[in-house]
Amino acid sequence: MGITERKLRQKAEVRTSILQAGWQLVLEEGWQCLSIRKIADAIEYSVPVIYTHFENKEAILLEFTKEGFRLLNKQLLEAKARHPEASKQLEAMAYAYWNFAFTNKEYYQVMYGLGMPTCETVRQVPEVGKFTEVMQETVKDLIKSSKKPEVDSFLKFQTYWSMLHGLVSINLMGRSATSDKLNLSVLEDAMHGFVKNITD
Numbered sequence: 372m373g374i375t376e377r378k379l380r381q382k383a384e385v386r387t388s389i390l391q392a393g394w395q396l397v398l399e400e401g402w403q404c405l406s407i408r409k410i411a412d413a414i415e416y417s418v419p420v421i422y423t424h425f426e427n428k429e430a431i432l433l434e435f436t437k438e439g440f441r442l443l444n445k446q447l448l449e450a451k452a453r454h455p456e457a458s459k460q461l462e463a464m465a466y467a468y469w470n471f472a473f474t475n476k477e478y479y480q481v482m483y484g485l486g487m488p489t490c491e492t493v494r495q496v497p498e499v500g501k502f503t504e505v506m507q508e509t510v511k512d513l514i515k516s517s518k519k520p521e522v523d524s525f526l527k528f529q530t531y532w533s534m535l536h537g538l539v540s541i542n543l544m545g546r547s548a549t550s551d552k553l554n555l556s557v558l559e560d561a562m563h564g565f566v567k568n569i570t571d
Contacts, residue, residue, distance in 0.1 A: 386424045388414045393431050397477050405431075432481055433496070439478035440498035443471050447505050457513035458566045464509065465535055465562045469555075472539040479543065483536065506532060517570045527569060534561050 392413040396405050407428055411418045425431050450467035451460045472479045494500070510531060511524045538561065542554055 382424070385414075385416070385420070389421055389424055390431070390434055394435070394477075397435075397481075402477070402480060407431075435478065435481045437496055437498045439475065439482040440496070440502050442475065442478065443468070443482070444498060444501050444505060446471050447502070451505065451509060457509055457516055458570065460509045461513060461531065461566060462559075462562045464506065465531075465558060468535050469539060469558055472543060476543060479539070483540075503528075513566065513569055519569060522569060527565075531565060534565065 389410055392410050393405060396409055396413065405428065407418055407421050407425075410431075411421050425434075446467045447464050450463040454460045454463055507524065507528045510528045514520060514522045514524055514527065538554070538558055
């Protein structure tokens, strides 16, 4: 291995160490405690070394956001592939989305921050764009198979996503006093209502 290759490998290893240390801090202390200084201390490097790999803390958060959407996209596609009908695909994807949020709370929090990703984020982060594409395509398929081909697919996609994100957020932030069983019943009722509104 040449000097250049060795340096590139070492750089990649340090970058991975930074992300792993950052993630461990998040799991142990939460997002509010993540800092460049704490990451540097955890991997026993100086703060300037961290800045040679990431411009700031936001750049590190962006990497976690990308990884979160990669994982979510994988689960959505797997859920979708289990059903031939668009209506069943949307229901399966809703449950996959729900399960992802509660199994990966830290990812979900950084993925959505204070709300839905902006149009600019969708354009800049391919993983977010892929996520949007998977959902939009399935909504379009449902509309094509319905008696209402004139329905606005983008509007329905926004409704679907907002419904899912809203239900998850209410529960994820601990604002719901209802049981898990009832929460899932609410999700099921919302999905049935959404599909029925398009197909009937």
